[in-house]
Amino acid sequence: PEEAPVQDLSSCSLEELAGLIRRCSACPLGSLRKNAVPGEGSSKPEVMLIGEAPGGQEDESGKTFVGAAGKYLDKWLDAVHLSRDRNVFIANVIKCRPPGNRDPEESEMKSCFPYLLAQIELLKPRAILCLGRFAGRKITGMETSLRNMREKVHSFKDIPVIVTYHPSAVLRNPELRRPVWDDLRRLSGLIG
Ligand code: URA
Numbered sequence: 001p002e003e004a005p006v007q008d009l010s011s012c013s014l015e016e017l018a019g020l021i022r023r024c025s026a027c028p029l030g031s032l033r034k035n036a037v038p039g040e041g042s043s044k045p046e047v048m049l050i051g052e053a054p055g056g057q058e059d060e061s062g063k064t065f066v067g068a069a070g071k072y073l074d075k076w077l078d079a080v081h082l083s084r085d086r087n088v089f090i091a092n093v094i095k096c097r098p099p100g101n102r103d104p105e106e107s108e109m110k111s112c113f114p115y116l117l118a119q120i121e122l123l124k125p126r127a128i129l130c131l132g133r134f135a136g137r138k139i140t141g142m143e144t145s146l147r148n149m150r151e152k153v154h155s156f157k158d159i160p161v162i163v164t165y166h167p168s169a170v171l172r173n174p175e176l177r178r179p180v181w182d183d184l185r186r187l188s189g190l191i192g
Pocket of ligand 1: 037051052053054055058063064065066067069070092
């Protein structure tokens with residue numbers, strides 16, 4: 001059940017990938033979700049945002065970052081003149097909601113990663129912004145705290161990567177607003 005999808009995803013369109021994700025049963029989350037959440041946004045994004053996993057509202061709607069964290073994330077995007085429809089694509093490390101919003105398990109992230117990889121290779125964003133430690137670790141390969149992944153521009157497949165706090169964490173802890181602002185400014189600098 002933890003096998004990665006067998007199809008060759010590299011020749012899929014964005015819509016085909018979304019279809020495969022919606023029907024995916026490669027890990028046990030496939031039978032626990034209501035809706036898989038492939039991600040959405042511009043098909044020619046300046047920036048690809050990578051969150052952690054769908055929450056309750058995302059599971060209900062099949063859309064990414066539609067809950068409180070998503071509303072807050074929209075303010076971040078606004079502040080750096082980015083928008084979901086125009087120049088951003090948002091996806092998650094795993095496409096199905098873990099029960100009770102628990103942390104994603106290593107096996108789930110491993111099983112789901114080919115989809116994220118195919119999305120990145122297809123979209124070829126000019127920069128990637130990882131939201132939270134799960135996205136940060138998966139994309140940078142660093143098994144470390146979020147604090148250690150910040151303040152540095154990483155690279156994934158030659159695409160510059162910035163890691164910042166997850167909007168849910170910032171909603172819980174307003175002290176993180178300032179470092180997030182610094183990260184967003186750094187991101188802005190990358191895409192000019
Ligand atoms: N949190 C995430 O990481 N992703 C979502 O889609 C929603 C909340």
